[in-house]
Amino acid sequence: MKTKNKHLFDDFIQAQDAIYSQVIEELTQGQKRMHWMWFIFPVKGLGCSTMPRRFAVESLEQAKEYLQHDVFGGRLIECAELLLLHPDKSALAIFGSIDTLKLHSSLTLFTLASSNKKCVFDELLDQYYRGHYGINSIRMLKQLSGQ
Secondary structure (H helix, E strand, O other): OOOOOHHHHHHHHHHHHHHHHHHHHHHHHHOOOOOOOHHHOOOOOOOOOOHHOOOOOOHHHHHHHHHHOOOOOHHHHHHHHHOOOOOOOOOHHHHHHHHHHHHHHHHHHHHHHHHOOOOHHHHHHHHHOOOOOOOOHHHHHHHHHHO
């Protein structure tokens, strides 16, 4: 896979493999407890510590590559689909305030990167954010495109 940082996806594999079964359990239960948001629902531009920089998906093109990746695309969609099981809960109830913002930005990025008009990420934007895109992702993409 061609990316600006060829080691980016190696970091994702190591991080996800170590905790993925726990992530699935937490999403199935509708309650995030551990620290995995950055490498399960990745996005760039939120936070300035090591984690957001290490696991940043830095462009729309890179988000498309991530979605098309044999492992990450399937895992991202699987995790997103598990959230659809909780229409009675808010993103805030599942993730807490900080990770709710990260989720919003990540869903926006992957909705825009998806080739499907009505994808699971778009459904989750409807379910949790009244269909609104996350402003942080829109700003990041505009900056990258020079607008």
